[in-house]
Amino acid sequence: MACVGVFVAYLPVTSVSVSLPAIQRALDASTSQLSWVSDAFVLPMAALILTAGVFGDVHGRKKVYQAGLALSGLGALVALCAPSVEVLWIGQALAGLGAAALLPTTLALISHAVPDPRERGKFIGLWATSLMAALALGPVISGTLLGHVAWRWIFLLPIPAALLAMACAAKLLTDSRAPGSRRLDRPGQFTAALAITALVYGIIEGGATSFTDPAVMVALSTAVVGAVAFVLVERASSSPMLDLTLFRSPAFTATTLIAMISFLGLIGFFFALSLYFGMVQQLSTLDAAWRLLMVTMVPLVLGAPVGRLMHRVSPRLLIPGGLLVTSAALLSLTDIDADTSFGSLAWRLALLGFGLAFVITPMTATAVSAVPFQQAGMAAAGNNAFRQVGGALGPAILGALLSTRAVDALPGHLADAGVTGRTAQQVTAVAEHDGIGAVGGLDLGADTPRVLGALSEAFLDGLHLCLVVAAVLTLLAAAVGALLLRRPGRTASVVAGGSAPSAVPVGSGTGE
Incomplete structure (x- = not known):
């Protein structure tokens, strides 16, 4: 069940990423809107994983596991029926919440079921294999579907997979909690979510616009304050979300x-x-x-x-x-x-x-x-x-590096290709304002092949x-x-300040 859970959680990661061009054409989404199709999934997953782990330890891992499956299926259903890019964001965010619940819970289920660390390694290997299977199959499934049906059908598979896994988990899994008197750490959950959300948002928006933009600077400053507050809160907590x-x-x-x-x-x-x-x-x-x-x-x-x-x-x-x-x-x-x-x-x-x-x-x-x-x-x-x-x-950091390097190199490659004057100025202006991807959509008549060749060379400079x-x-x-x-x-026992069975250096x- 842990393998099924992590497969459902990771399936949207690559299946959506390779489908972005089709989604852009169908929903007439801008480049910035398109970037948030992926980020709407990643952001809640990154921000709430710690919180989900605590909920599993306190309220029961089986319950959180099934909630994660339900959210993953619901998110896929919303995305399947999305009439606009904004509704697609909501579906992706719900699926991201589901992934946040599934990732720590699936590993905790394995640790509970297989307390022997020597034996546990084999099962974690199978868990990692299932994760990679989702990443491997996602693009193939999407590529096959996009050749025959509309983009939205890439979200169909997680729905029956989640429902079937929920039905099996209800019968096959026993619930477990963390031993002791662990409690929910609401200040820690808030400060962690604030720090991670602000950091990811600041980096993504900074890469898309500028890191000197006031909104980006506020976001990154908030991330620093949130991180410091999280450390202080966790050190003072009697039941920390992440024991430092x-x-x-x-x-x-x-x-x-x-x-x-x-x-x-x-x-x-x-x-x-x-x-x-x-x-x-x-x-x-x-x-x-x-x-x-x-x-x-x-x-x-x-x-x-x-x-x-x-x-x-x-x-x-x-x-x-x-x-x-x-x-x-x-x-x-x-x-x-x-x-x-x-x-x-x-x-x-x-x-x-x-x-x-x-x-x-x-x-x-x-x-x-x-x-x-x-x-x-x-x-x-x-x-x-x-x-x-x-x-x-x-993607935000390397994407910004790629774009910056490609835009800087584009004028030189245009000159090498014999594209000069007003055409070169127009292409460079579009690349600087709308991104290098927008250049590929320009119709420049006889100059188009040479411009596309220069664009490829500039992109390769950024890729390298x-x-x-x-x-x-x-x-x-x-x-x-x-x-x-x-x-x-x-x-491990020394780390905890006590004893743990089968502790090995x-x-x-x-x-x-």
């Missing part, structure tokens, strides 16, 4: 930082790569989906074997090693151009997926196993929250910069893992 003593564990600290840094780079890379397939190579949604499948299929196949491998190889070797391979794969992509063949791309994308396979499962299992059994839900929620914040910031930045971020995550995971650290190579 968890960060005394080097393994938990490392995996949390790795989750945020690596997903910032990788999700941002996926965003840029999708644009490359559409704007530069002019591929259909389904053709782009098959290429993205090269990245997601390898972790899908290797998820369970890597979970078993954790019994023999320490996460301090698996995680940094996987990140190094991922960084190498990103750097290998920096020479791609408009004519790069599928065969030339395939091995590099597969190498990227190979590296990710040795990061996702060990990272999640280590975060959960590095803390006492009774704090597994809190640890899972914390790790997922930082991961989603990184995933939300990735994004690849380098993503590779550097991944190397930074590997350095964090090498520095913190190499230390045996304390046992973190990083001992047992899967902890």
Whole structure:
């Protein structure tokens, strides 16, 4: 049931992203409106994961699990019937709330059902495999549907999947709560949601307009104030939403930082790569989906074997090693151009997926196993929250870098292509005001092919910069893992200030 839950939660992530061009045409949405179709899902997921983890610990994980499924199905239904982009935002936001409830709850269900950390690694491997399956199948399903029916039918599958999972969960799952007298931490929930929401909003709007815009500066200042307030509130709380003593564990600290840094780079890379397939190579949604499948299929196949491998190889070797391979794969992509063949791309994308396979499962299992059994839900929620914040910031930050670099390079490439004078000024003005995507819609007569060629070259300059930045971020995550995971650290029981059954030194190579 945990695998089904995380599949339902993650299915909208890639299925919607590859469908954005079709949604834009159907709803006549502007670029900024379109960006919020994805962000409306990510923002509540990032902001409320911690809160959902607490609700599960206090009120019962089965209840929160079923509520998450219900919200995911309801959000898909609203999106399926959406007459406008604003209603689509509402549907995506409801689905994001459902994902926020499902992500920490599914991991906590596994921890409750499998208290032995050595055995738990195998099941978390299956959980990670289900996550990657959703990411892999989403674009293929959307690409297939968009070739035959309207865009809104991409939201159909989550509805019966959620209903069926709810019916099965009612019979198969037993409820569980965190041991002890944990209570809802309303000040912590408010300050965390405020800080994350303001940060993500500020970065997204800053990338779309300017970071000196007053609204953006207010949002980022609010994020800083909210983060400081959250730390102060949690330190003073008798029942904190995120016990800051968890960060005394080097393994938990490392995996949390790795989750945020690596997903910032990788999700941002996926965003840029999708644009490359559409704007530069002019591929259909389904053709782009098959290429993205090269990245997601390898972790899908290797998820369970890597979970078993954790019994023999320490996460301090698996995680940094996987990140190094991922960084190498990103750097290998920096020479791609408009004519790069599928065969030339395939091995590099597969190498990227190979590296990710040795990061996702060990990272999640280590975060959960590095803390006492009774704090597994809190640890899972914390790790997922930082991961989603990184995933939300990735497209905004790397998208802003790509756009800025491409716009700066466009005049030079126009001159190289022989496009000068008023036409060059018109193209440059459109790119600066409406974004590089708007240039592709211009009808410039005989100059159109040369303008599109210059646009592709400018886009590639921005893409290569994004690849380098993503590779550097991944190397930074590997350095964090090498520095913190190499230390045996304390046992989970010491982190809690008490005793925990089967506590093993973190990083001992047992899967902890």
